[in-house]
Amino acid sequence: MTTKSEATIDDLYHAPGKAEIVKGELLVMSPTGGLSGYAAGEVFASLREHARRTRSGWAITDNNAFIVNLPGRRSISPDAAFYVGPGPRVRFYQGAPVFAVEVRSEGDYGPQAEVEMAAKRADYFAAGTQVVWDVDVLLGETPVRSYHASDPEQPRLFRRGETAHAEPAVPGWSMPVDDLFPPAGGGDSDGH
Numbered sequence: 505m506t507t508k509s510e511a512t513i514d515d516l517y518h519a520p521g522k523a524e525i526v527k528g529e530l531l532v533m534s535p536t537g538g539l540s541g542y543a544a545g546e547v548f549a550s551l552r553e554h555a556r557r558t559r560s561g562w563a564i565t566d567n568n569a570f571i572v573n574l575p576g577r578r579s580i581s582p583d584a585a586f587y588v589g590p591g592p593r594v595r596f597y598q599g600a601p602v603f604a605v606e607v608r609s610e611g612d613y614g615p616q617a618e619v620e621m622a623a624k625r626a627d628y629f630a631a632g633t634q635v636v637w638d639v640d641v642l643l644g645e646t647p648v649r650s651y652h653a654s655d656p657e658q659p660r661l662f663r664r665g666e667t668a669h670a671e672p673a674v675p676g677w678s679m680p681v682d683d684l685f686p687p688a689g690g691g692d693s694d695g696h
Contacts (some may be wrong), residue, residue, distance in 0.1 A: 505595060513571060516579055517595065522567045525578035534581070536566065540607045543641045543684040544583035547605050550679040551586050558676065561588040569596040572631040583607045583639075586674045598632035603673040607639040618642070629653040634673035641684050646683055 510528035522533045536544065544566050551563035564585040571579055585601035606621065625636050638649040638659070648662035650670065662668035662681050669678040 511578075513578065513596070516569060522581055523579075524569070524581050527576050533581070534609070534611070536607070539641050539686070540583075540609045540639075541566070542686055543639055543647075544605065544607045546683050547584040547607075547637075547639070547679065550683065551584065551603075551674070551677065553559070553675060554674065554677040555586070560675070561586050562591060564597070564601060570577070570600055570631075571596050571598050573598055573685055574625070574627055574630055577627045577631075580604070580631065582628075586677075600628060600633045602633060602639075603635045603670045604628050604633050605637045605639060608644075610642065613643070625651055625656065629656055635669065635670045637668075641685065647684055 511525045511530040513525070515530050516523055516525055518530060521531055524531050524533070529561050548563055548565045555561055555563045555579065564582075564587050565580065566583045568585070569579045569581050570585070570587070579596070580600065582601065582604035584605040584607075586603040587597055587601040589597060589599055604622065605674070611617065612621065623639060625638075628636050634653050636651045638651065639647060640649070641647055646661040646663050648668045649659035650668065651659045664681050664685075667678045668681050
C-alpha cells in the first residue's frame with residue numbers, strides 16, 4: 505500500500521506553471537484567455553503606478569504565490585494583487601496580499617464554479633486579505649464585484665462607466681472599470 509504525501513512548498517516552487525496547494529494537493533491552473541489576461545494586466549499596471557507613486561506596498565502580477573497557513577490551503581495565487589509585506593524575494597511572498605484580484609476565465613461559470621470561488625474568497629479573508637475583486641469581463645453586466653472581509657457576503661458592484669476602488673485595502677487607489685476592456689479597434693473582429 506502506498507500513501508500519498510501532501511504537496512510541499514518545494515513542490516509548488518517546481519510546479520509546471522501557476523499552481524496552489526489546496527487540501528494537500530498541488531492544483532495546477534490552466535492558462536488565462538486573452539480578455540481575462542488583459543483585464544488582470546490592466547489592474548496590475550494601475551496598482552504598479554500607485555505603488556511607485558505612494559511607496560505604500562507592492563503591485564503583484566499573475567503567477568505569483570503567497571504562502572498562507574490555513575486548514576486546507578497552503579498557498580494562493582491571484583491574477584493581480586497588492587501586498588504590503590517585505591519586497592520581492594527569490595521564493596514566494598509570505599502571508600496574504602491585502603488586495604487580491606480574481607479574473608474569471610471561460611471555466612469560471614456555473615454552480616460549482618460559484619462554490620469554488622466563494623470558498624477561495626473565504627480563504628483569502630481567513631488569511632488576512634481585506635478586499636477581493638471578482639472580475640467578470642466575459643459576461644458580466646457588473647464587471648467588478650468587490651468583496652470585503654468586513655462584509656464578505658455583500659459585494660460592492662462597479663459597472664462600466666464607473667470608477668472602482670479597493671478601499672480600505674489600497675487607500676487612494678482607483679481605476680476606471682472601462683480600463684479592464686481593450687480599446688475599440690485593437691485587433692481583428694475575432695478579438696485577436
